[in-house]
Amino acid sequence: GIDVFFGPPLGTGANNHRILSTTALGGSGNNINYPSPAVSCDGNRIAFGTKAQLSLADTDADWDLYVYGLNVGIAELLRGPSNQSLRPLEVAISASGYFIAVETQERVDPSDSDNFRDVILAPYSEERSLGELTLISQRNGVKGNQNSVDMSVSDTGAVVFRSSATNLVDPGQASGNDILLNSAAEPEEPRRPFDPAVILLILNGNDQDGM
DSSP: OOOOEEOOOTTSOOOOOEEOOBOTTSOBOTTOOOOOOEEOTTSOEEEEEESSOOSTTOOSOSOEEEEEETTTTEEEEEOBGGGBOOOEEEEEEOTTSOEEEEEEOSOOSTTOOSOOOEEEEEEBOTTSOBOOOEEOSEETTEEOSSOEEEEEEOTTSOEEEEEOOSSSSSTTTOOSSEEEEEOOOOTTOTTSOOOTTOEEEEEOTTOTTTO
């Protein structure tokens, strides 16, 4: 099976690793496969998805989002409104650990009525809970008409992602395999909500030298 481990920082001379995929009672995480984990810059927060029931509040076999805090020593179950499982396919976390982005097919937005992969974003509070979920792979309230995947998130809430959608930028700009960036807050206000209605085309998939 596969577990999630945290290794000591390079240059410290330490060689011990900590297993993070354990239950609230310290037991095994059932050796269930995990999407690639993501770690904050200071190493204090590690986000990952799993079907393992690592929390006493996790009573089903759905894929769930967890964040392990080294300062609290446990994996926290994070769900959407009405205890909705986010079923993460991939996860990303900002350098400070304040923003978490998730690739999912779960319908977390009223505009979502299909099974395409989408990117959602939520702030992760000091109280170890998710804030309001925002659908990133949409434009002016219309979600992407194909998959959006492989995201990365900054401390301003800017999300870079790859998308096959053709309706997230102006007509004629999309190639069906593009790298997109949502608009972000100003750098001096890193925790101000961003405007998700603006999507910028960073790299067109027809640029063979760039892909």
